[in-house]
Structures are given as structure tokens and as C-alpha cells.
Amino acid sequence: MVYQAPHSLPVRPSDDGAAAPASRPDPAALVGLIRTWGQVLGFQQVGIADCDLSQAETHLAHWLAAGLHGEMAYMARHGERRSRPAALVPGTRSVISVRMDYLPEPPAAMHAALADPTTAFISRYALGRDYHKVLRRRLARLAARIAAHIGPFGHRVFVDSAPVLEKPLAQKAGLGWIGKHSNLIHPRAGSFFFLGEIYCDLALPPDAPGRDHCGRCQACIAICPTAAIVAPYVVDARRCISYLTIEHPGPIPAALRPLLGNRIYGCDDCQLVCPWNRHGRTSTEPDFQPRHGLDTASLIALFGWDEAEFLARTEGSSIRRIGHQRWLRNLAVALGNAPPTPPVRSALLARQRHPSELVREHVDWALRHLAAAVGGAPRADPSV
Numbered sequence: 001m002v003y004q005a006p007h008s009l010p011v012r013p014s015d016d017g018a019a020a021p022a023s024r025p026d027p028a029a030l031v032g033l034i035r036t037w038g039q040v041l042g043f044q045q046v047g048i049a050d051c052d053l054s055q056a057e058t059h060l061a062h063w064l065a066a067g068l069h070g071e072m073a074y075m076a077r078h079g080e081r082r083s084r085p086a087a088l089v090p091g092t093r094s095v096i097s098v099r100m101d102y103l104p105e106p107p108a109a110m111h112a113a114l115a116d117p118t119t120a121f122i123s124r125y126a127l128g129r130d131y132h133k134v135l136r137r138r139l140a141r142l143a144a145r146i147a148a149h150i151g152p153f154g155h156r157v158f159v160d161s162a163p164v165l166e167k168p169l170a171q172k173a174g175l176g177w178i179g180k181h182s183n184l185i186h187p188r189a190g191s192f193f194f195l196g197e198i199y200c201d202l203a204l205p206p207d208a209p210g211r212d213h214c215g216r217c218q219a220c221i222a223i224c225p226t227a228a229i230v231a232p233y234v235v236d237a238r239r240c241i242s243y244l245t246i247e248h249p250g251p252i253p254a255a256l257r258p259l260l261g262n263r264i265y266g267c268d269d270c271q272l273v274c275p276w277n278r279h280g281r282t283s284t285e286p287d288f289q290p291r292h293g294l295d296t297a298s299l300i301a302l303f304g305w306d307e308a309e310f311l312a313r314t315e316g317s318s319i320r321r322i323g324h325q326r327w328l329r330n331l332a333v334a335l336g337n338a339p340p341t342p343p344v345r346s347a348l349l350a351r352q353r354h355p356s357e358l359v360r361e362h363v364d365w366a367l368r369h370l371a372a373a374v375g376g377a378p379r380a381d382p383s384v
């Protein structure tokens with residue numbers, strides 16, 4: 001069914017089982033209802049985009065051609081299905097784009113965690129429950145609410161899970177603009193939010209796209225610890241700490257390791273420095289509140305988790321997908337960047353004979369880095 005004009009709306013059964021016409025709001029009225037239902041479901045903003053992503057398609061093609069996606073081969077794999085919604089879901093005519101704020105604590109607490117080299121810094125989006133599940137469930141309810149009102153319609157829900165250009169779609173839907181750090185920014189809400197989409201076969205009136213307000217600011221480019229924003233609006237994933245600690249499966253390039261500091265899962269620096277986040281609101285969503293004290297956990301404590309504990313404590317969290325080896329790899333680097341105290345060194349020595357070559361190599365690097373910090377050579381594991 002395609003929602004275009006009242007005469008094309010479906011017929012749905014009435015309460016007594018007889019066929020009765022569905023409600024027939026005009027498209028603009030339906031969008032108004034979708035916004036209201038979305039807000040009731042906990043989305044802070046709902047917008048509508050059409051399916052023309054030709055500008056974003058060109059930007060993506062250049063980014064891929066330059067190899068800036070690193071080992072994220074899936075970014076190149078789906079060709080035009082990523083930038084042409086109707087190629088991914090035939091019949092798609094509009095995209096409902098939603099925003100859900102997630103920041104669980106004020107920026108001051110993030111600065112404090114980053115400033116303490118013995119504390120593990122985890123990107124704030126990952127402290128709570130896996131957002132994919134939370135948003136997908138709410139989007140499915142929003143789609144069901146629409147169907148209850150107009151009758152069945154063709155749609156598919158996405159949350160960062162398929163070849164979807166969610167940020168360009170959100171910009172087109174008026175949810176904000178893509179900043180020079182490549183994240184979406186809303187002028188009042190900042191950028192600490194998740195996005196989700198409903199591709200649908202309804203012809204809904206699109207919102208006005210968000211306008212760029214970065215101006216001459218370069219703060220995110222200057223602050224990036226690894227200089228990953230190689231030009232305004234261009235991020236080299238191969239240098240980006242989020243990519244290196246989450247997506248990248250192999251060894252972290254040695255030259256970049258000291259620059260990671262205590263960031264063990266993702267990085268928020270470019271968002272934290274952004275002036276548009278100065279007044280960003282915190283979320284009261286229970287699912288996004290920190291679990292297991294991950295907002296203030298020490299590097300040594302997290303490095304001590306064995307695989308069973310890692311799996312248990314990251315159940316229902318997006319962190320789980322990196323697996324225990326990458327978790328230890330990242331923590332080893334952070335410990336190598338920590339103050340060279342006896343407890344830090346002991347924690348690393350305890351993992352020196354870990355069965356994973358990946359972990360062992362990063363532990364050895366960390367011990368050498370600590371030794372260099374105190375001006376000596378690393379000592380051998382006393383247990384060997």
C-alpha cells in the first residue's frame with residue numbers, strides 16, 4: 001500500500017469485523033501524528049526525508065575511493081543500495097528519521113574520566129544497554145501505531161544495522177547537520193544522540209534539511225587525539241580511535257597507541273569539544289544509564305575480567321561485540337599509557353602469557369612503553 005492521497009488509503013476491518021475505511025488524514029496531518037506518537041515513544045525528534053541522497057552518494061564514493069574506510073569492507077559492499085533507499089527496500093518513497101538522546105552524564109564527568117589516566121574511558125553511547133535493541137523496538141512500535149491508524153503499509157526498520165546512510169537521511173529530515181567531525185548536530189540538542197529510520201512506501205511531505213552551522217570553527221579537527229579528521233567533513237577511519245578500538249580486528253598501529261590515552265572503547269573528544277554540545281541535555285532513559293560502573297571503572301579492574309566475566313558483564317551491551325581479545329588489546333594499550341606504577345605493571349605481567357598473540361603483543365608493547373616512561377628496560381615476568 002502506498003500512502004499518497006486519501007483516496008489511496010487502505011481499507012481495514014472495523015471492530016465488528018466489517019470492512020471499514022481507515023482514518024484518512026492528509027499526508028501533512030499524518031506526519032503530525034507520527035511526530036506525536038514518536039515523542040510519546042521517547043524519541044526527541046522525528047523528521048521526514050525523501051530518498052534523494054545523490055550528494056551523500058558522491059561524498060561516500062570519494063571516501064571509499066581514498067580507502068579511508070580501512071577494513072570496513074562492508075561500507076563498500078552494498079554499492080548503490082546504501083545511498084538509494086529504494087534499491088535496498090523496493091517501493092520506499094519516504095524515510096522517517098528519529099533521534100533519541102543518550103548522554104547519561106554531564107560533559108564535566110566525561111572530562112574528569114578522560115583526565116584520570118587510571119580510569120577507563122568508554123564512549124558514552126556504550127555505557128548502557130545496547131541501543132540497537134532499544135531503538136528498534138520503539139521504531140517497530142511507531143510503525144505499528146501508524147499501521148493501526150492507516151492500515152498496513154510497506155516499511156522496514158533500521159538502526160545502524162544495514163547499508164543505510166543514516167546521517168545524510170537525518171540531515172535531510174531536518175534533524176540537524178553533519179558537522180566537520182562527521183556526526184550529526186542539532187542546534188539545541190548537540191550531537192550525543194542515536195538515529196534510527198523507518199523506510200516506508202508512504203509518500204510523506206519531507207522536512208526542510210538541516211543547515212550547516214559549523215562556520216569557521218575547527219575545534220574538533222584540532223582536538224582529535226590521532227588527527228583523524230584529515231579535512232573538514234572527512235574522517236580517516238584508519239586513524240579514528242572509535243574505529244581502532246571497535247571495528248579494527250588486528251593490531252593497533254604502534255605509532256597511534258600512545259595517542260589513545262585511556263580510551264578503551266570509542267572516543268568522544270570531537271563531540272565533547274564541540275560548542276554545540278555545551279548545553280547538551282542528559283538523558284533520563286533508564287536503558288542508557290551506565291551499567292556495572294563502566295563510567296568510572298579502573299583500567300586494572302577491567303583488565304582483570306576473564307572471558308566469562310567479560311561476557312556476563314557486557315550482556316545486552318554493544319561492547320560485547322568486540323569480544324574479550326579486543327577488549328584486552330585495548331586495555332593493554334591504555335595501561336601502557338597509564339602512570340608506571342607497580343599495580344599497573346603487575347596487571348600487565350599477569351597477561352603476558354595470554355593465549356592470544358594479539359593480546360600478548362599489546363601487553364609486551366605496554367610493558368616496554370611503561371619502562372621507557374621510567375627510563376629503563378622492561379623486566380621479565382617473574383613467574384616465567
Ligand code: SF4
Nearest residue numbers: 179180214217220274
Ligand atoms: S567542533 Fe566546530 S567544526 Fe567541529 S562539528 Fe562542532 S561546530 Fe563543527
